[in-house]
Amino acid sequence: MTSAWLTWPRPPLAATPREPVVAKAATQRISFSGPQARSLWQPRLERLRHVALAIEFEKVRQGRIPATLVWTDYDGVDALTEQARAIGLDAKPVKASLGYAADWPPEASIDEPKRLLDYAFLIGARPLDASIAEPAADGLAQAAMRFGYPACCARSWANDLRHGGSDPLASLLARDDKAAMPAHVALAVLGLGPLRHAPCSADCLASREGSRAFLDLGRELGFVEEMAWLEEIADWAVDASLVNGIAEITTATFRCTWLSDEGAARARPLRRAVMRPEKRKAAPGEPADSANILTEFGNGFEAAGFESPFAMRSRFSTVVWEQTAALRRATSAVHVGCREGLLLELIAQTKSKLKLYGTEEDAAAAEAARRRLGASLPVLGGAGLEALAALARLVPEGLDLAFVDPKQLGGRDALAAVRAIAKTVIVIGTDRSLHRFKDMNAYAAAMGLALLPGRAARVSAALSPANDRLH
Amino acid sequence: MTVEVRPLGDKCNIKCRYCYQEGIRTAGNVPTRYDLDAIMATLDRLAEPFSLFGGEIMMTRRPDLERLMQLGFDRHGGVGMQTNGTLIEERDIELFRKYRVRIGISIDGPGPLNDARWAGSLPATRRATARIEAVIETLCREGMPPNVIVTLNRMNAAPERLGVLCEWIRFLGSLGVRKLRLHLLEQDETEGGEGLALTAQENLAALRRLRRLEQELPSVQFDIFAEMAAMLRGDDARTSCVFHACDPYATRAVVGVESDGRLGNCGRTNKDGVTHLRAGREAFERQLSLYRTPQAEGGCQGCRFFLACKGNCPGTAIGGDWRMRSVDCPVWFGLFEDIETELQAKGETAISRSERRSDLEAKMIAAWSIGDNPTLHSLIEQVDAP
Incomplete structure (x- = not known):
């Protein structure tokens, strides 16, 4: 195998x-569209590279073209020359160029610069005159024709070279023709x-003929499968x-890219957006302003024991x-002392089928809660015990959960009333209580309450059914 | 290099419309299965610290997730994780602690500020947002404050909402959050009508306001501003990928380990719904082209911030074409100008104003031409060497 x-x-x-x-740059910049495409086509492309070299050498051997130009790294020089001599x-060697840093062998170093270079070899019949690849006195077009270019392509390529071009495909793309690219x-x-x-x-017909001749020669040389891949x-x-x-x-199999000598001045900038799957439309809604958002978060945060509406939310x-x-x-469930109903709203978002209730002593806050939560979620007003009594009448079968801030409850009687209504009482830690008591256990203990053991209690916890002595 | 493990590729439970992965999902290119052994074998081979990523990583089966966390802990002392936070449950907190999981959470703000991260309906979106807020507070209380990624968009950073966003960030700081990453909403032509993107002027105004906020909040850091200042100082050892001449064919800063263990690229440049594999050779066509292409044609020719910016992320390129400079150029340019002015006021020389700039540019172009991508810092040392 050769690295040519x-x-x-x-x-x-x-x-x-x-x-x-x-060709090396473009090949190394192939990015396959998936693992299956890669597993099928990466070895095929590698095989085609070697087959192309063999076909090109055969063309030279048969005298169809006088020579061809091949690049190799330093380590591939011997193999390449041997491959040529074998037929x-x-x-x-006609040229050397500083190779690509990423391709340098790991053991190569600046002390051995020959291994950092890529080498161009002209491959031709003996005796080989290296000047045949140079533009002849009769011009670039004649030189191109010697190397197998049809006359139309020779003229076109010569013209491109004279104008500083070096990349035929980029040159075709830079022209503003709308022809599809086969x-x-x-x-x-x-x-x-x-x-x-x-x-x-x-769509040059002569070029199609040239391609066909390459495929035919490949088949003659026994590369039947490889030529089928090319087709x-x-x-x-x-x-x-x-x-x-x-x-x-x-x-569909891969994409590849390379930097062309076709500069910006000659380029046809792509002005269309990249084609991509159509996305769904965005969520509807006009942004509300800051004041409305803060209202949505809840104005009563201080009364509820929080430092900011963000902390409460x-x-x-x-x-x-x-x-x-x-x-x-x-x-x-019920939130006892629900202020403007934010906790109830968040609970409802999580489990919309839950039957929810709120109690709130502050008439304005209760009204705000009703506006937030809608008519289907009762918010009972009045003093603490009075509201709890009303709730007991409204839900005689009792409730599963009650959320309370013991600080806001107002005393042992209120806690007893809550316990009488709800099977489980969940204590909420506000900023005020957590700053003062550090954690829920300390807070509960300070309030004369005992928490249900067994779960992390960061900001909320279920009360133990044991007797409490609410301070 | 960041290694991102993506067992379920771009699969996500909330599918934010502005997400750069949405094209892949819409095209249906999301794996339904994964080969954990293959993934772990690749991670073994890479031998690099990694992050659990997605899509949404928490959609991975918990036992498999735990194996990955354990691998990260055993090999590297911990593991990163980027999540939308909506699927984190109480039982996960102990896993995070046990395996030293460093968590990053994406959220654009509380309640309605996060509505662009749409979860299918408004109640579902608000429910998801409340869960994320809860997870942030819980992690902070557990002594594992997450890093937070905020994408600026009309729902959270429009002029009439920016004040709320700033106050919320102040609150996050009080909770214990220390690091925030700010993203600009990815803009492209198909999303233009969605109404989520801020104008360049609005983005710049928002970033300037947030930068002032950062100076008021010593405990909170937005990494983008410090990184831009570092780039202007020529100190690029620890700045993020957008400043490091990203090659979208072989992203160096981000390597994805996909569902079958193969290596993938950063998905930000996947605009056509295809997750292309890494190319065999890294190259810098984009930067070489941008340097020589006039600004009017989508390039960076003559820009004094080119060495620091390099056209920014190809995933944000004009028209979705990675060969162009970032569509957010006016925003980055404005911020670089602000920072440059401040550095000069402090007596420091920004490379954008340095006499050595053209020399440094020539050296960088020469390096990129042969496929090398040296740090700016190393070039400055070369230039300064006697």
């Missing part, structure tokens, strides 16, 4: 292309054939574009999160 890369296109070439081995051809033209840049010269247009590739749909000098080809969200299991089991 055929140039694309065939000579004549620009004196100073941006990348000496565009009676000569290999002459796959065998677009993917010629990979140096795999069957198109080996720079075509004058995407399959020729049927692929491709999207080729050039934007600010960067060419990109996308197929965050805490109540955390209470609901902590009590997920209890809420899942429950069918009814």
